Amino acid sequence: MNELTGDPRYTMGRDKEETDRLIQQSRLYDGLTRQLFNDAGIRSGMKVLDIGSGAGDVSLILAELVGPEGKVIGVDGNAEILETAGARAKEAGFANVEFLAGDARMLELAGDFDALVGRLVLMYMADPAAALKHLTQRLRPGGIVAFEETDFTIYRSSSRPDTPLMNKLAEWLLAVFERSGAHVAMGSDLYRTFVEAGLPEPVLHFEAPMGGSETWAGYPYIANSFRSLLPLLEEFGIVTAEEVDVNTLAERVRKEIVASKYPVVLAPHITARAKVAT
Numbered sequence: 001m002n003e004l005t006g007d008p009r010y011t012m013g014r015d016k017e018e019t020d021r022l023i024q025q026s027r028l029y030d031g032l033t034r035q036l037f038n039d040a041g042i043r044s045g046m047k048v049l050d051i052g053s054g055a056g057d058v059s060l061i062l063a064e065l066v067g068p069e070g071k072v073i074g075v076d077g078n079a080e081i082l083e084t085a086g087a088r089a090k091e092a093g094f095a096n097v098e099f100l101a102g103d104a105r106m107l108e109l110a111g112d113f114d115a116l117v118g119r120l121v122l123m124y125m126a127d128p129a130a131a132l133k134h135l136t137q138r139l140r141p142g143g144i145v146a147f148e149e150t151d152f153t154i155y156r157s158s159s160r161p162d163t164p165l166m167n168k169l170a171e172w173l174l175a176v177f178e179r180s181g182a183h184v185a186m187g188s189d190l191y192r193t194f195v196e197a198g199l200p201e202p203v204l205h206f207e208a209p210m211g212g213s214e215t216w217a218g219y220p221y222i223a224n225s226f227r228s229l230l231p232l233l234e235e236f237g238i239v240t241a242e243e244v245d246v247n248t249l250a251e252r253v254r255k256e257i258v259a260s261k262y263p264v265v266l267a268p269h270i271t272a273r274a275k276v277a278t
Contacts, residue, residue, distance in 0.1 A: 052121030056085030
């Protein structure tokens with residue numbers, strides 16, 4: 001837990017490998033995120049606040065959608081990762097993106113945003129509804145609220161006798177996120193969070209990447225996720241580095257899934273969108 005804010009610990013760590021994992025994660029989930037923003041009504045010329053912007057993937061989608069007449073402000077508590085985000089925006093040719101280091105709940109931000117968005121950020125806040133209620137004050141009347149979160153609790157019922165490795169990974173994943181204090185069912189809790197924040201009932205959507213082929217990109221993503229989780233897995237006494245053996249994990253998962261002919265379901269992402277009162 002963060003002693004200053006009461007927030008859960010960020011479970012995945014802050015090193016370069018985690019930054020690379022975030023970028024890899026975006027290749028699997030960006031289609032859903034883009035669809036969320038399109039359905040929510042984010043359009044050219046809008047000014048958008050992206051909280052928990054990380055390596056900048058969500059902000060880059062937004063920069064394209066709002067165009068040169070629009071503006072994207074990405075906020076993240078990790079100043080170092082924002083250097084990567086800024087470099088990526090520059091390399092992509094976007095001059096309409098700005099990144100700020102800090103906690104979006106505490107920064108002095110303008111109140112003229114057309115949209116407030118975030119991906120996998122409310123799950124790390126002590127009181128997501130209170131945070132959302134506060135942040136929506138930065139919106140114009142009729143402003144858009146669009147968030148995307150995961151729900152790890154589906155793994156409680158996903159155990160199969162022919163996938164023992166995946167069964168263990170699911171068990172370890174749930175354990176480390178629960179011990180860190182993160183909201184493991186945040187995706188399913190988005191409905192309640194929006195309503196408790198004083199927003200209208202949101203439109204919801206559920207989607208999860210799946211794969212089972214020899215060359216599926218999910219295998220290295222799983223391994224890299226456990227590479228990021230490993231420090232806390234060991235700190236909490238859940239499993240040792242030797243047991244995880246992250247350097248061979250992708251190949252072991254691939255072999256198990258190909259042999260079982262049962263595809264992996266990656267963490268589902270649930271999206272929620274609504275508009276504040278006009």
